[in-house]
């Protein structure tokens with residue numbers, strides 16, 4: 378096996394595999410490394426993916442990676458008196474099987490020419506004259522070192538690679554959600570993603586039911602990192618309090634951390650690029666990050682290959698990825714972060730009032746980031762929210 382590559386990508390999740398594929402397509406020699414012995418497993422994801430992303434990313438999902446097709450979403454008020462169904466192009470999608478999906482993406486990268494190695498854990502990066510130039514890893518228990526012109530850190534929410542390279546990539550506890558989820562059978566489902574907003578059921582987060590079939594679903598909860606109690610307690614309480622789960626059986630427990638604050642300030646350094654959850658490229662409202670990771674990975678891989686061809690892999694050249702990403706994606710994420718910070722301040726009474734007084738169309742506008750008219754309408758009924766909601770105007 379070679380030990381010198383143009384590009385090494387650490388992490389074969391959606392972001393890393395997309396980066397590896399794009400870099401290989403651009404003519405670079407690529408090594409894609411993952412510590413897992415089986416890609417995608419264990420699953421740490423609700424597995425929801427909007428179908429509009431397929432065209433945007435040029436992505437084909439194999440039928441075996443699709444657990445269920447979704448026609449829309451339904452949002453519930455805390456007192457469950459009002460539900461809002463949203464069925465449009467934006468809310469159509471899939472609940473996928475990440476054990477198949479992640480492996481398929483790595484296979485795609487391999488087909489494009491990337492070398493893929495699993496059960497290989499990177500524990501440090503190599504540097505020369507301040508520039509990142511390789512990785513140190515344990516491969517199947519043995520020490521392994523490889524050098525590269527560009528290292529792409531796509532190692533997820535608990536990323537250590539960027540930190541070893543000198544970039545502080547740790548999210549504060551306040552900006553981290555803890556998510557836990559049971560895959561359950563005997564849960565009757567429609568083809569809708571269900572979201573339950575309730576501060577008491579999920580402080581600074583929400584509860585979800587994502588159908589994986591007619592009677593199988595991922596049932597999960599995400600709560601803010603600084604909240605009292607743990608996510609499992611909240612999930613168990615929610616399940617116990619709903620008759621619908623009376624005969625439900627848990628066949629898998631999944632969970633993990635989700636950085637839901639601002640994206641990293643630095644996405645590149647000399648010889649280094651950071652993508653996906655490792656770069657906090659996650660939707661702050663729902664914590665979804667697969668598509669954002671793939672989008673960023675594709676951009677990073679393309680820029681890496683181009684910079685290598687031009688013989689310049691310093692920060693001032695790799696920064697093209699940072700600029701492209703910030704221009705295309707960051708403004709939307711920052712708008713969503715503003716909404717999250719407002720939602721975090723609302724209590725269950727506020728939510729109930731908002732649900733009661735807004736139409737389905739209003740709530741859809743809110744989700745799409747069109748705040749002005751909706752805020753005005755809420756304030757008529759709940760003027761005490763003026764200070765909180767003014768942040769959206």
Ligand SMILES: Cc1cc2nc3c(=O)[nH]c(=O)nc-3n(C[C@H](O)[C@H](O)[C@H](O)COP(=O)(O)OP(=O)(O)OC[C@H]3O[C@@H](n4cnc5c(N)ncnc54)[C@H](O)[C@@H]3O)c2cc1C
Nearest residue numbers: 388390391392412423424425499533556633653654666667
């Ligand atoms: C409970 C929960 C529910 C979620 N639900 C959804 C959802 O429904 N929809 C959605 O879009 N997103 C969801 N997300 C977020 C989503 O899982 C991530 O945003 C997405 O996986 C990010 O992809 P990535 O490629 O950046 O990182 P990851 O998918 O995390 O991949 C990182 C890879 O790096 C590898 N790795 C890490 N460290 C090393 C190392 N030192 N050496 C070698 N390999 C390493 C890991 O093994 C892993 O394979 C959820 C997250 C959680 C925790």
